[in-house]
Amino acid sequence: MTNLKDRPFALVGVHVGGGSAKDLKALMAEHRLPWRSFVDPGDAGAGPIAAKWNLAATPTFYLLDHAGVIRHKWAGPPGAAVLDAAVDRLIATAERDSKPPPPR
């Protein structure tokens, strides 16, 4: 998972552990967690994002391709080898298709 800087890839978190954006900022600074994360408001695990995504446990990972289609779902950590292989495959496809991203 290194050397992804200039490639079409992003790690996006959804923090479902409860607390405010400010709490999360402090927590992520303390542990030097570099990614961008949604704050799911409300009690731990009881926020609207967790509810909409039928979240059963953390960590849960979804891997989306460059069109936003779900390509993998893992309940629990999949392991570095499996994750890296899946990410590499999808990035290669994204780069092959690399049209400019669709307008928003």
Place this chain on the structure above:
Amino acid sequence: MQPATGRALVLVLTLSVLAGEGGSQDAPGTPAEQYRVLRKEYDRVPGGGTLRTDAERLKFVGGVYKHHSAVAQKFLALAEKYPADPVALDALTQAVWQVNTVPWPVELVGDDPARARAFELIRRDHIRSDKLGPLCQRVSYGFAREYEDFLRAAAADSPHQSVRAAATVSLAHFLNNRLQRTDLCREQPELAAEFAGLYGKEYLAGLLRRDRDAAAKEVETLYARAEGVYAGEKLPGGEAVADRAKAALYEVRNLSVGKVAPDIAGEDQDGRRFKLSDYRGKVVLLDFWSHV
């Protein structure tokens, strides 16, 4: 007193040893009693105590599986001996109650030699029973071919609406679970080898060849049927079929492999608003996490 009691005890022990060796005439008691004895044996798992290392824990898990599989054969033998007794279905249910949900590899847990015949008998003699709901739910977490055949039979042939409802929901859950595991086998050859060892090479090869979209569509159709036809029923645990089917349908239609991820709009740790769809054009690893 003391010596006399001692002698009596010795005598009793001797007699019970003889009875044990003497075979059938004094032994068993009613089928129900035999079933109770087997239940105790089933629950008396070997090993345990303090397990310190992963190797010790694995060995314990393997021992429990092998013990249950061995007693399962005795439950099956009991059901074969008394097919018309009410205890037959209980014995068959117990013979297949152990479901390798992880699944642990066959080298660790051994074979499950009672399974095929036990399901054959359940389908032959008991498919009209009103007691099949819990077994339907239990096997929905497994992978074996016999589970699918049993669930399809119960969903189609049970005269009891509640059993058909449980079987339909369980079949959908089983097929969805199997689809996801088959996907993993496609990417991970070691996992595919494990599944082939546990459930048969040909069975796995057949699943890998199957049309994925059609298999996913069947899961959706089954949940939709549960929501429509069996909405008023309850699952054995008390949950309403309608609630379970609705949540499952949402997941199948929106949160499954092959579907466009639902958008998320919210704020990040700096209080800035953003959307998941802002990342279109990039591969995204979406990580639901918490710090506890």
